[in-house]
Amino acid sequence: MSFLLNIDRRIIWITVVALTVLPFLVPIGLPIGVEKITRDYYNEIEALPPGAKVVINMDIEAGNVAQYAGQAIATLGRLFEKDLKIIQIVFYRADCAVIFENVVLAEVDQGDYEYGVDWVNMGFLEGREAAYLAFAGDFMYPVNDHYGNSLEDLPLMEEMKSMDDVDLYITVAGLSQLAIRQFVIPYGMPMIVATGVQHLVSLKPDMDAGLIKGALGGIPGAAQYELLLGKPGKTIQKLDALSLIHMFIIVLVATTNIAHYLYADKGRKT
Amino acid sequence: MVSTDIGIWVGALLTLGILSYFTSGKQNIAFRFAQSTVLGISIGYIIVLVFVKQLNSLAISKIAAGNIIYIIPIIIGLLMYSKFVPQYRYLARIPIAWVVALGLGLGARGTLQSNIMIQIMSTAKLPIVGVDLFTTFSNIIYIISLVSTIVFFFFTLNPKMQQTLKPVSTLGRYFLMVFFGITFGSTFMSRVTLIVGVVQMLIQKWLGL
Numbered sequence: 001m002s003f004l005l006n007i008d009r010r011i012i013w014i015t016v017v018a019l020t021v022l023p024f025l026v027p028i029g030l031p032i033g034v035e036k037i038t039r040d041y042y043n044e045i046e047a048l049p050p051g052a053k054v055v056i057n058m059d060i061e062a063g064n065v066a067q068y069a070g071q072a073i074a075t076l077g078r079l080f081e082k083d084l085k086i087i088q089i090v091f092y093r094a095d096c097a098v099i100f101e102n103v104v105l106a107e108v109d110q111g112d113y114e115y116g117v118d119w120v121n122m123g124f125l126e127g128r129e130a131a132y133l134a135f136a137g138d139f140m141y142p143v144n145d146h147y148g149n150s151l152e153d154l155p156l157m158e159e160m161k162s163m164d165d166v167d168l169y170i171t172v173a174g175l176s177q178l179a180i181r182q183f184v185i186p187y188g189m190p191m192i193v194a195t196g197v198q199h200l201v202s203l204k205p206d207m208d209a210g211l212i213k214g215a216l217g218g219i220p221g222a223a224q225y226e227l228l229l230g231k232p233g234k235t236i237q238k239l240d241a242l243s244l245i246h247m248f249i250i251v252l253v254a255t256t257n258i259a260h261y262l263y264a265d266k267g268r269k270t
Numbered sequence: 271m272v273s274t275d276i277g278i279w280v281g282a283l284l285t286l287g288i289l290s291y292f293t294s295g296k297q298n299i300a301f302r303f304a305q306s307t308v309l310g311i312s313i314g315y316i317i318v319l320v321f322v323k324q325l326n327s328l329a330i331s332k333i334a335a336g337n338i339i340y341i342i343p344i345i346i347g348l349l350m351y352s353k354f355v356p357q358y359r360y361l362a363r364i365p366i367a368w369v370v371a372l373g374l375g376l377g378a379r380g381t382l383q384s385n386i387m388i389q390i391m392s393t394a395k396l397p398i399v400g401v402d403l404f405t406t407f408s409n410i411i412y413i414i415s416l417v418s419t420i421v422f423f424f425f426t427l428n429p430k431m432q433q434t435l436k437p438v439s440t441l442g443r444y445f446l447m448v449f450f451g452i453t454f455g456s457t458f459m460s461r462v463t464l465i466v467g468v469v470q471m472l473i474q475k476w477l478g479l
Contacts, residue, residue, distance in 0.1 A: 013292045016462075020469040025479060062312070066467020067460060094319040095312060126324040129376040143327040181380035198457040201449065209392035211384060219463055234470070241466045242459070249458075 004259040012252070019248055023240035030243050032236070037200075037207060038224040040214030044168060044192045045075070050083040052167040053160050057174040059092035060099045064196070068173045070222030070235035071194035072104045075170060078229060080110055086119040087139065087160060091131055091174060097124040097146055116154040121146040128175075132182035136163040163187040170194070176203060180211050194221065271478040282476040284308065285468055418442035 022028070048054070056076065060068045079086055090096040100121070113119055123146025125131045134141045139161055140151050151157045159165065169183050172194040183189040190213050195203065197218035206212045216225055223239040226232050273279065287304030291297065332340045346368055352361040393416060396409040421435055422442030432439075473479050 009295065010292065016465065017469065020466055021473060024470060024473045062308075063464065066470070067463045069467075094316045094324075097319075098315075124319065124324070126320060126328065130372060133376060133379075143331055144323075177384075180384045181377070185380035185383050196460045197463075198453065198460040201452050201456060205389055205392075206384070209384075209388045211388060218460055219466070234474075238463075238466050238470060241469070242462060245462050245466075246459070249462075 001255070001259045002263040004256050005264055007256075015248060016245055019244040020241045022244065023237045027237065028240045028244075029236070030240050032220075032223055032227060032239065034224045034228060035217075035221075037215045037217070038221055038228065041192045041194070041216050041221075042214070042225060042228045044190065044213050045078055045082070045170075048082060048084060048167060051085065053085045053087075053165055054079060054168045054170060055087045055089065055160075055163070055166050057089050057091055057169070057171040057179070058100045058104060059090055059096045059174045060104070060172060061093065061096060062099060064173060065099060065103055066238070067196050067218050068194065069103050069107075070219060070233070070238065071216045071225065072100075072172045073107045074222060074225050074229060074231070074233070074235075075172065075194060075216075076104060077108045080108060080113055080119075085156060085159060087122060087156070088119070089122040089135065090124040091128065091178070094124045094126075096173075101146070116149070117156055120151075120154055120156050123147075129178050129182065132178050136182050136187065138162055163189055168192070176206070176212065180206065184211055197221075273476050273478060278475050282472055285472065289468070414441070415445040419445050422446065 056079065058068075058072055058076075060072060076086075076088075088100065090100065105121075115121075122142055125135060125142050127134065139157060142151065144150055145154065163169075163183055164187065166187075166189060169179060169189045169191045170193075171179055171191065173196070174193070176191070176193050176195070176199075179191055184191050191211070192214045193203065193212055194216040195218075197220065200215065200217040203212060203215060207215060216222060219235055219238045219242055222235040223232075226235055273282075284304040284307060287300040290300045329340045329344055333344075346365050349361045350365045352358040393413070396412060398406055398409055401409075418438050418441040420442070421438045424432075424435070424439075427435065
């Protein structure tokens with residue numbers, strides 16, 4: 001067992017890669033439980049009547065695609081299915097607009113949705129918190145949409161003029177604290193978030209306080225949401241890979257600690 | 271079937287270039303080439319998009335439509351470049367002061383309510399009785415952790431009081447350690463997600479398996 005104390009790190013990396021590859025080649029289908037926050041997220045969207053107005057913010061960076069793409073695709077797909085009026089906007093960085101276009105929108109079936117009438121892609125709006133403030137009060141503030149069309153020429157903008165006209169705000173990978181300050185508190189806007197698992201802990205007080213109505217956390221959240229929608233997709237395979245890697249790391253931590261206790265400490269005493 | 275899309279191939283080869291770091295644990299030419307390419311393209315794209323699209327839609331088109339007032343933020347923004355002229359570099363303080371003041375002002379809006387008032391109110395409303403046993407237990411733990419963690423951050427108590435509250439403060443420290451452990455674990459989970467995404471791209475989109 002003492003060999004564990006001098007294990008070559010490349011063996012760990014190769015094992016991690018092998019465990020990641022396995023579920024994509026041989027589907028495993030480990031059991032998945034649905035958390036309350038995921039169910040709340042699902043219920044908030046399901047409660048919207050046809051024609052309800054939604055603003056969705058997708059701040060997905062290239063490096064975070066693995067974590068957020070599943071959430072984004074499942075959520076946007078559901079919004080298109082439910083016959084809602086949608087505005088999509090990016091607040092974080094210009095390249096997030098490209099990710100939305102090529103990774104999320106390309107994977108979603110838009111059905112008979114008509115651009116400009118049923119949904120609008122605002123693209124990236126520079127200014128961080130100042131942009132949140134300006135946009136909340138006047139949706140025409142960006143002047144043009146992502147494709148260069150004048151917002152004045154898009155019929156949907158007649159129906160959606162400010163946050164006062166919106167029924168639900170959804171942020172995927174966005175800065176939820178800014179949205180709470182500029183949308184939720186001033187406009188009483190219901191907000192749900194799709195975020196990384198590492199952010200769920202810090203969002204918990206906001207969820208308990210009712211500022212965030214529901215949340216998806218990373219790949220597990222996306223997989224649970226796909227299950228609730230009855231459309232298990234690629235995210236389930238990702239979750240299997242994630243679970244296998246976690247099991248491996250737990251075993252590694254436990255065995256190396258035992259080995260350390262048995263051998264390394266003895267060495268130190270002598 | 272292996273992809274015939276050149277974009278997928280470029281992405282896959284750059285990804286393998288980055289992953290080649292793991293073969294030796296050191297940077298090599300493939301890693302450095304991929305890293306520089308990704309950074310260069312990202313920064314170049316962002317600069318062009320911000321300058322051309324954002325400046326045009328947020329300022330120039332509005333000035334062209336007769337809103338002359340939008341010339342003020344452009345002038346203030348340009349003052350940032352006065353840093354390059356030594357005798358006028360002090361002018362750069364104006365846009366910096368503007369940005370800092372704006373950030374503070376906007377941050378203050380709603381912060382008192384969202385981070386303090388609503389949090390206190392929701393904690394005060396936590397039900398202890400009339401709910402199921404798990405919720406009661408969970409809420410009691412919540413309140414104990416909240417109070418003890420706040421006590422941990424009392425640094426201005428007199429020594430006698432500090433001694434009296436030491437057990438509570440120690441308990442607060444343990445709760446903080448639990449929080450840090452959970453945060454570390456979930457951060458690890460999110461980092462592992464990245465390798466899952468990369469492998470999925472290579473297997474399904476590139477190799478078509």
